[in-house]
Amino acid sequence: MALKFLIVDDSQTMRRIVVNSLKNLGYEDFVEASDGKDALLKLSADETINFVITDWNMPVLSGLELIKAIRSDAKMGNTPVLMVTTRGVKDDIIEALKAKVNNYVVKPFTPAILREKIDQILAAAGGGN
Amino acid sequence: MAKVNQNPMLIDPDMKEIVESFIVETKEILEKLDVDLVEMEKRPDDTELLNSVFRHFHTIKGTSSFLGLDKLTGVTHKGEDILNKLRKGEAILTSDIMDALLKAFDKMKSLLYSIEEFQNEDVEVKNTIKELTSLISTLENGGKVSEAKKNVKKSNKAGKKSETVKTKKSDSESIKQVESEEEITSLEEAEDAEDEQEQELVKTEPKRSDENKLKPEITKKVENSIRVDVERLDELLNIVSELVLGRNRLAQVNSEFALENEGTKFSRDLFDATKQIDLMTNELQLVVMKTRMIKIGKVFNKFPRLVRDLSREANKQINIVIKGEETELDKTLIEEINDPLVHLVRNSVDHGIETPDKRKELGKNPTGTLTLSAEHEGNNIIITIEDDGKGIDPEVIKNKAVSKGLISAERARELSKQEILNLIFLPGFSTAEVVTNISGRGVGMDVVKTNVTKLRGIINVDSTTGAGTKIIVKLPLTLAIIPGMIVKVRDQSIVIPLNTVLEVLRVHRENIYSINQKPVIKMRDSVLPLVSVEKILFGSEDQDEDKIWQYVVVVGIAEKRYGIEVDGLVGQKEVVIKSLGNYFGKIQGIAGSTIMGDGSVVMIVDLNELLHIAEG
Numbered sequence: 089m090a091l092k093f094l095i096v097d098d099s100q101t102m103r104r105i106v107v108n109s110l111k112n113l114g115y116e117d118f119v120e121a122s123d124g125k126d127a128l129l130k131l132s133a134d135e136t137i138n139f140v141i142t143d144w145n146m147p148v149l150s151g152l153e154l155i156k157a158i159r160s161d162a163k164m165g166n167t168p169v170l171m172v173t174t175r176g177v178k179d180d181i182i183e184a185l186k187a188k189v190n191n192y193v194v195k196p197f198t199p200a201i202l203r204e205k206i207d208q209i210l211a212a213a214g215g216g217n
Numbered sequence: 218m219a220k221v222n223q224n225p226m227l228i229d230p231d232m233k234e235i236v237e238s239f240i241v242e243t244k245e246i247l248e249k250l251d252v253d254l255v256e257m258e259k260r261p262d263d264t265e266l267l268n269s270v271f272r273h274f275h276t277i278k279g280t281s282s283f284l285g286l287d288k289l290t291g292v293t294h295k296g297e298d299i300l301n302k303l304r305k306g307e308a309i310l311t312s313d314i315m316d317a318l319l320k321a322f323d324k325m326k327s328l329l330y331s332i333e334e335f336q337n338e339d340v341e342v343k344n345t346i347k348e349l350t351s352l353i354s355t356l357e358n359g360g361k362v363s364e365a366k367k368n369v370k371k372s373n374k375a376g377k378k379s380e381t382v383k384t385k386k387s388d389s390e391s392i393k394q395v396e397s398e399e400e401i402t403s404l405e406e407a408e409d410a411e412d413e414q415e416q417e418l419v420k421t422e423p424k425r426s427d428e429n430k431l432k433p434e435i436t437k438k439v440e441n442s443i444r445v446d447v448e449r450l451d452e453l454l455n456i457v458s459e460l461v462l463g464r465n466r467l468a469q470v471n472s473e474f475a476l477e478n479e480g481t482k483f484s485r486d487l488f489d490a491t492k493q494i495d496l497m498t499n500e501l502q503l504v505v506m507k508t509r510m511i512k513i514g515k516v517f518n519k520f521p522r523l524v525r526d527l528s529r530e531a532n533k534q535i536n537i538v539i540k541g542e543e544t545e546l547d548k549t550l551i552e553e554i555n556d557p558l559v560h561l562v563r564n565s566v567d568h569g570i571e572t573p574d575k576r577k578e579l580g581k582n583p584t585g586t587l588t589l590s591a592e593h594e595g596n597n598i599i600i601t602i603e604d605d606g607k608g609i610d611p612e613v614i615k616n617k618a619v620s621k622g623l624i625s626a627e628r629a630r631e632l633s634k635q636e637i638l639n640l641i642f643l644p645g646f647s648t649a650e651v652v653t654n655i656s657g658r659g660v661g662m663d664v665v666k667t668n669v670t671k672l673r674g675i676i677n678v679d680s681t682t683g684a685g686t687k688i689i690v691k692l693p694l695t696l697a698i699i700p701g702m703i704v705k706v707r708d709q710s711i712v713i714p715l716n717t718v719l720e721v722l723r724v725h726r727e728n729i730y731s732i733n734q735k736p737v738i739k740m741r742d743s744v745l746p747l748v749s750v751e752k753i754l755f756g757s758e759d760q761d762e763d764k765i766w767q768y769v770v771v772v773g774i775a776e777k778r779y780g781i782e783v784d785g786l787v788g789q790k791e792v793v794i795k796s797l798g799n800y801f802g803k804i805q806g807i808a809g810s811t812i813m814g815d816g817s818v819v820m821i822v823d824l825n826e827l828l829h830i831a832e833g
Contacts, residue, residue: 101239104234105283174279
């Protein structure tokens, strides 16, 4: 199944870095959002989005709240979510895992690490079905 | 790093787009920080502001780490650590902490500059990092009480952690593979500081949502913009200027043709085509002008920091208020106006606003207010710098000017208050009794005036002794194309910039009087000195005894009014300013030239210089 990514980050540069990494991995379908609220709007407007990569620390609606909102939604509740975080914020990771994020990746990451994370999430999802 | 001149990541063609985006974004963030940091010092209890500042540091740290910008990441990280302590309540924002944050900020700025200009990080950061690190450890050691609290928290958290890790493990296998456990343990001691704050931030964030509704919009706007080389914009403006000249020529040909061939189909067609070209050219000109417009906030935003530093140096308390930062003007003007404004602001801080003690004594608020504002007025932008300081005493100015021999004592007695105040713009005038660190560096108001005048602007001062000073700078929105009034002098056409023209009179010869051998006319209830452009530009004046009527163009420079004697009025036109070229260089009284519709070259007068010559 072709993946369509939603990349959520308040930094445009960060979004570009993620998109670039994903392009290097051969993916080509991306939607971007600048904060959690924007992400929810994009998600509800486009049902073909099937993978979310989100930053944690954002204005308006944080990554955690975004994950919670996605999980509590009947339609998109199972959308895989990968969280991008910085070193040394283990409580975030714990919080995110509680909120049922699928995996996390620490900045700065390489495309190879990103691929690994995505594959892990997909494998877990595939195994579940 | 010392041997390698360019960071390979920064010149990697694959990274070009990201690097550019990084530079634009980081610049924007630094601009915001410039304002926010100073604001933060004033409102240390504003957690939202603190969080926002923290997030800015956080974003730069994150993105710079991807580009392998170790120094920038390092400095930003230290700044972030300090901000973390503030957010946790482990430290209270003192001036020393603020100085450290500003130091980090300055380094970040120079690093970004080096990254943009030289594609490297050749900036010395060791000392800054050392200072920041020692500050952080001082904060840690000084806060013994909070340390103890932290330990309690830590143990609580440890319990929580092991619990969660367990659930996590059973929840998802993938986590085990990424060795989160090891990562978390290793982070425990070193980076404990960051934990609680992240949570705290999450808690405070929902509150922000209302105020920040506009934020996504702004981010989107940024996405829709592209970076264009300024040279290309200049080129575009140049081409449009030429097009305006061509359009003028076409209009001329059209009207000449219409005269001879009125009513023919060909002349009607030519008329229609000319009309269309005319309209489109106007629109194109407008759009190109708009493309070059930049918000004056770009300049204004630097001032809170400047005022903060200056007032600390001078032991004054000053609150800066900025209004109309959305007002736009041409990029060239933005660059040129910065230095004069800095000088004016320095002056206000140094000579205008009194020390807190002095202010209290006078029954004023110990904190002075400095207001910077900008607004549009027709084709001009008005920038005002206003303070509520001690104002300028006309008597002091007058005596100073006389004692320095700038004006005679008799002349001084005749001057109005306005005229006296404007004496501060005379070369060689400086009222500072003590030369301080801040202003009085030998660059006086005359340089400010010269710079403003170079931009075809006007500067004016208004002051009430004891209550404050207001400096008003009026600038044209653009430099290249201006509306001009075309007049005849002898048999030549010349252009007077329309923004200086107040009105046009036709005066009977008998109504021209002479005061001190200088011609004047009475205009309503004031006396208007007449200036002969002919005499200044051509060296002599043709005395036509038969002439009964004299045309006079009344112009205003600052608060002064003059009547320019001209022989005829031709009309009003958008003119494109062309320099006279290197061969002629600078000619006194001439701002440049323009090409008219019929192909002839016409001089544009520089009124300010012209009047200067006239006054001798």
